[in-house]
Amino acid sequence: MTAARESVSTAAVVDTALTLFAERGYHGTALSQIAEVLQVRTPSLYNHMRSKHELLETIIGDTVRGVLDDFREATANRGDPLDRLYHAVLVYSRRHATHRREAIVVNRDTSSLDEPTRSQMQALRREHEHAIRSIIGDGVAAGRFSVDSPALASFAIREMCVSIARWYQDGGPITPEQVSREYTEFALSIVGAGRM
Amino acid sequence: MTAARESVSTAAVVDTALTLFAERGYHGTALSQIAEVLQVRTPSLYNHMRSKHELLETIIGDTVRGVLDDFREATANRGDPLDRLYHAVLVYSRRHATHRREAIVVNRDTSSLDEPTRSQMQALRREHEHAIRSIIGDGVAAGRFSVDSPALASFAIREMCVSIARWYQDGGPITPEQVSREYTEFALSIVGAGRM
C-alpha cells in the first residue's frame, strides 16, 4: 500500500474550501466535496482543521483583516483627501481582482458566521466603510470633492470595487493594475474630483 | 379543533421564502423555517408549491424578467444615449431599493439553480448587461461620453446599483427616489457625461 507522509496540508484544505465556498457558498459546499478534490476521505480533513465552521472563520477573518491592513498602509502618511481616496480605492479594487474567491465568500457568507465572530467581522467591515466615508467627507469640507451624500458615494464606490470579484477573469487580457486604475478614475468621477 | 379554510396562500409561501432566502441564503434556509413563520407544519407547504427548488426558480425568474421589462419600458422611444442611460439607471437603481430581497437572492443564489434554468437566467442577466454596455458604447461613439472601456463602466454602474439592496433601509429617512436620483448622477459621472 502506498500512503505518502503528507499528501494534504492545512493550506491546501483552506485553499480548496475557498474555491468551493466561492463557487457554491458555505452551506452549498459539503466537506465530502472538499475531500474529493484533495483525493482524500472526508474524516481525514479533521487532521488539518477543527471544524467546517472554523474554515469559514479563518477565511473571512484573514480576508477582512487584510483589507484593513491594505487600507492603512495605502493611506498612511497621506493628508490630502484626493490622494488618500485615490490610493484607498487603488488597493481595494486591485485586491478584488487578485483575491476574487475571498471577496465572494466574505460578501456571501459572513452572515453564516455565528456570534460573536459575525459581529466582530461586520464591525471591521464597517470600519473600512466609515474610513472611506470620512475621506470623502473631508474632501467635500475642503471643497475638493462635490457630492451630495458622502455615505451614498462611499457605498457606491466600495460595492463597485467589490463586484470586480464577480466578473474579473484571472487569465484574461486585462491586468489587475488596469482594472484598478480604471476603477479609481470611476471613483474620483463619482466624488466629482475629475481625473488625475 | 379550529382549522380555517385558507390560512396560507401560495403568495404567502413565496413571500416568506423570499425573506428567508435573502436573510440566510437558499441552502441556509430549511422548509421547516418557512413553515414555522407561516405557523404551519412543513409538509403543508406542498399544498402551495411543487418543491423547494421551484420556489427559487419562481423568485429568480420573476425578478430577472422584471428587470428586463423595466429596462425596455424605460428606454423605449428614447434615442439619445444620455437619455437612455439616465432612465435605464434610474429604474434599475430604484428597483434595488424597492425590491431588496429579490435582488439579494438573485445575486447570491442564481448559481444554486440547476440546468437548464441556470443558463437561461444568466443569459437574461447578460442581456441587460450588454444592453447597458451598448448604450455606453453608443454614447462614446457619438462623443457624448468619455470612458476608456464601456464594458468596465457597465459593470461598475450595474453592480453599484445592485449593492443598494445590501444597505438600503426600508423604513429609513431616504426614499427610493432620492437614492435612484443620486445613483443616476454617479453613473453619468462614471461615463464622463457630467450632471443633468
Place this chain on the structure above:
DNA sequence: CATACTAGCTAACGCTCATAAGTTTGCCGT
C-alpha cells in the same frame, strides 16, 4: 531496531433535511 507520532483509513453516530403517503377536518355548492 524500537518508539512515538502523524495522517491516512473504515465504520458508525445522531441529526436534519426534502419529500411522500395516508388521514382528518372544515367550508362550499348543490
Place this chain on the structure above:
DNA sequence: ACGGCAAACTTATGAGCGTTAGCTAGTATG
C-alpha cells in the same frame, strides 16, 4: 343536509450532512 374538495395534519422514509472513535501503516527520532 350532504358529498366533495382543499388544505391542513401525522407519520414515515431515505438520503446526506458534520463529526467521533478506533484502527493501520508509514516516517522520523533515538
